[in-house]
Amino acid sequence: MANLTRPDVEHVAHLARLGLTEEELARLEGQLNHILDQYAILATLDTEHIPPTAQTIELANILRDDVVQPSLAVDDALANAPERSGDHFVVPAILGGGGEGGA
Amino acid sequence: MTDLTRLHVHEMAPLLRAGEISSRALAEAHLAAAERQNRALNAWLVIDRHNALVQADAADARIAKARRAGAAALAALHPLCGVPVGLKDLVSVKGGQATAGSRILKGYIAPFDSTVTARLREAEAVIIGKTNMDEFAMGSSTEHSAFGPTANPWALDRVPGGSSGGSAAVVAAYHAPVSIGTDTGGSIRQPASLCGIVGMKPTYGRVSRYGIVAFASSLDQIGPLARDSRDAALLLHAVSGRDARDATSAPVPVPPELLQLPAGDDEAAAYLRDKRLALPREYFVDGMEPGVAARVREAVTAMGAAGARVEEVSLPHTDYGLATYYIIAPAECSSNLARYDGVKYGFNDRSSGDYIADYLRTRGAGFGPEVKRRIMLGTYALSAGYYDAYYLTAQKVRTLIKADFDAVWAAGFDAICAPTSPTVAFPMGAKMADPVTMYLSDACTVPVNMAGLPGVSVPAGLSDGLPVGLQFIGAPWSELSMLRLARGYEGITARAPWRDLEPAELHLTDDPATPSPVDRKRQHDGASVQGSGGQA
């Protein structure tokens, strides 16, 4: 079914935002292909007309009434922040716009 | 006076109510054992003496007050009131750490209680610490912890199983009578099996996942580890039930009978009469140790002798379970673990000054090799062009696996009996070189998670001096029946000689000369060429 090349591995690592060393990339290429080989067994089944199962629990419409609950105190919300300025979380400058809501 | 650490919860409860022992004394005894032996076991990541004693004193005050108020007030106390409990270190406890065994959550302090924590507080259980685990619950040996492996009290150079290896080891080592674990593909049942204790994965939706660090959301369940089925039932009772904060927690009533599993062995054994037990031939997998297969078949034979009707059945899609699991779980984890980016909490590397490069460094250095492997697998399985071949196909096979089980219930069986793990506890390092070998440890447990069913592992004797686990698998919401079956099996084996054995190498943990698992691992890593990259 699969054959992941080194560029594939690098692409997936970037999609997953994993910074990997040369050594890790090389090792993962072998391991991932070995694991993917095990998946080949699935292709032997005829699943064309089988519906997928995403959840085993047969629940629907578990909804919450639109009622306000207390938020965390600002200091608690920011307590774990690696860096904080005033009441904001701080990260290195993000350039190039983007990320505006509903992106 | 008896050693308080050898008491079961169902023995502690009446003694506490009668005022014969105190919660503080219980906490002190268990804390002392934990503090003394943890160097050799590395089963606890946190031993929280201070807060444990505060909670124990509060429980003692509560019990004293109830005693003054009369029998009804005493009876209203939960059996866990005043009882020490260990929590896997992915359960959020307000004001405490929840590392999930990962470097990336180092330093994170939870500002809220998980629902499980809140329910334990309601029951007035005494949380004595947080237990070691495979990083983000990914693993079957607890060797994938960023904080070093945990030793199995039966053989200190062997693994306790995983990922709830710490929770299993502390119960086996009498540091706590019960503990909380999580099970995504076997992570409660397999370590329970390898450490010779009881462990139950409830039906998906039985216990709220709110505040439990997620691995694979459609598979994760929280459950009890204990030294017998009665204690497991008591802990399950305390933490179960619908929670408004978890939309996948089911509005199914929690049976109060969980508090009343039979005390007498004969009464317990009587439950087995006329029960229909299915023995699936596919669960006696290739590579299963003969000793394990033998113990399980003996157990089933014994239950047959006690009046159960045992029939062999087929669960034809069992062989597809592992491949399906190792697509679905990594896919979900690749998304669940995206939040660990060094922006809001936990470990972060901001040395690059560029936010994308910081992401790469933070996540590259913060996650261990097994977690990275699974994030890579899952990301790939969901990526454009591969979704249908991997993720969607796996979801369809999941339907087939679930249908296999449904057919067994439709045929009128009360439970499926199977081995929990194909092997007994294996030596540290034995399966670290090849991830696929490690994944095979989950062959008998994974299908149960795929179908969302309850499963309980109970000790069924020894093979080569190491514990073997027998698994009961039931229809959804049949936890009570599964635990009654487990209790029945305990009843018919109550007088078996192995029942009285304590973990074979537990006594060595008091010896300062005994190497810690971290030392053992260092020796092992130095002695052999690494296959999987070892720990971060």
Next chain:
Amino acid sequence: MTTALAAAGKGALARYEAVIGIEIHCQLRTASKMFCGCSTEIDGAAPNSHCCPVCLGLPGVLPTINKTAVEYVIATGFAIEATVAPTTRWDRKNYFYPDLPKGYQISQYQLPLAADGRLIFDTSEGPFTVRVRRAHLEEDTGRLIHAELGGRRVSLIDFNRSGMPLMEIVTEPDIRTAEQARRYAEELRLLMRTIGASDAEMENGQMRVEANVSLRPIGREAFGTRIEVKNMNSMRSVERAIAFEIERQARILDEGGSMRMETRGWDEARQSTYLMRPKEEENDYRYFPEPDLPPLVTSPEWLAEIKARLPELPAARRRRYGADLGLSAYDAGVIVNDAAATTLFEGALAAGTGAPAKLIANWVTGEYMRLAKGEAGAGKVDAAELAALVKLVADGAISGTNAKEVLAEHLASGARVASIVEARGFRQISDSGALDTAIEDVLAANPAAVADYRAGKAAAAGFLVGQVMKATRGQANAAMVQTALRARLDRPE
């Protein structure tokens, strides 16, 4: 500048056809956020003061679905004649960005709550229909603020907006002009406000409009290269930005150039679009079903309940105003397009004073709208009081000029119309007996003017009317005075 641009746009549209699709995000008017109980009152709140473990994406948290948000989207689905999905579910959209705390957005990808709708509205070129592809629910992200800290360039994050409920509404590429685009957005905004689903203020981001604009030579079927335009903060800038973009693209095509897929922003100060980022490739969002949330099943009973709660929608209201109340299409449009005016008009009708609807409409579209534009307090006109005023005018009990003063004073002081009319002595004398007495007195006192009139000087009648008005201190009904006086003078002696 606008005219020049519009003219230029028209020029481009002589050679090219513009193909425009609109994507609108509306913040829903719920009390709590989409998946947690944090309050949505985040406007002007201190940063990170409306956050909890769920909307901060802390380890182990789980989402729970806000029922009201779901119902708003279903109501919108009905309002745009869409099909509401019998079963729908949630998907995770995976991407990394520091304002997205979980590393994924919970959205609806495969099965939106509503699909295949349409919106019909008027334009200067007549009625126009836009097909709506889908409307779905999702959660908003946090907000990034760029700053300098001790000489270091950083981004500050406020997660108050994280988890705010958003409805995304996507059209088919049916729009052809900048005006149609603006009108679509206006009509949708009106719909949101009518339903109560969103305040839809563009200025503060409650409604965000994005347009995909491409050009193709007239007569060609294949689409041109799509340019995404965002950052339009008013209806006017929607129209201007798209007109600008049509012209810009036409110029490039005229010169034989080609376009790249890119995202452009509208620069209000420069009145032009600028490159925000190129779109190298479609993002790989790795959508998959959200395992933390069970599916939604929209039972017929639930849908019926939501449908029953729907208020009258703008299109139906315009129709009713025309057919049942006899309003002109223009007046109906003006009233319906303004939520406050609609409320006032409906309230005045409901007051039951018997004032004719058309006259009320005139007062709403005329004097009320004039005051509303000029003064902040125009919204405080009491509908029942307006009805009372219009009734007085209709009965001839008060002059139109005086009535305008009454309305202005009602607005300023909040005093009741009846007491203002009373206090100012505005009530007209329409009683013919009383008028006749006044006329006889004036004729007797002004024989010269009477003689002038009879001698053929028609202007003398005006003088005499004035004298009657003066004698009655302006309270006489001027029209009645005029008629009665002429009749009296023309009568043979």
